[in-house]
Amino acid sequence: MTLKPCKNETLLSALMDNELSDEDAAAVHRHMEICLLCRQRFENLKQTDTMIQNLAPLEPSADFEKTFWRKVADLENRSKFRFPLRFLLSGWRPLLATGMMAGLAAAIFLYTDHEKRLTQEDIYIAQNMELLDDYDVIDHLDMLEQWDIIDTLKDPS
Amino acid sequence: MTLEACMPDALLESRQNEVLIQRAMGQLPEEQRAALLLRATEGFSYQEIGRQINRPENHVKTLIHRGRQRMKQLLGAHLGKNDP
Secondary structure: OOOOOOOOOHHHHHHHOOOOOHHHHHHHHHHHHHOHHHHHHHHHHHHHHHHHHOOOOOOOOOOHHHHHHHHHHHHHHHHHOOOHHHHHOOOOHHHHHHHHHHHHHHHHHHHHHHHOOOOHHHHHHHHOHHHHHOHHHHHOHHHHHHHHHHHHHHOOO | OOHHHHOOHHHHHHHHHHHHHHHHHHHOOHHHHHHHHHHHOOOOOHHHHHHHHOOOHHHHHHHHHHHHHHHHHHHHHHHOOOOO
């Protein structure tokens, strides 16, 4: 297999890091003898790597350990309260949830209770809606009690 | 009088370069930065780095190379390095 650092620049990084086999490393070296572009790229990679290697190690802040363990604890707590029910059962959340449920229940109760506040008269009217159309009949219903007498009066003969 | 004003020019320049390099490292994607630092500062092999960041060796090779290229781009303008 022919190695082509020109097309696969990662070979140059791998050569610099001694991650190529002896055979592959030799092939890349032979290529760089004739390819100026790859030589320049290799040099640039080496310079960049040297800069990074010469970086002074960052000193952690004084409270690093405390901050670190606090963040780990936060992550653990977050994973514990994965389910909404468990989330609601911590701290002030149960009170808030109870308040919301009570408010919802009160709203439902008030709304449904209002609709059921019917008098007996309302029920009687609803049951006899057809009769209301003939109000006169109902109003003078007592006349029908004497209908026999009225009927005889209509035709004296 | 500030601390920087008391420092020799060479030391000041070196410190400023260090800050630039650290900032450039901060701009790398997390995996690239991790792979690059593990290789450049700790000297781990690609296989060891792959085990630590849970990536195959070929992927580590690409991460490290791209990290170096990105660092070169970020630092090139500041440090006068010319890309071929």
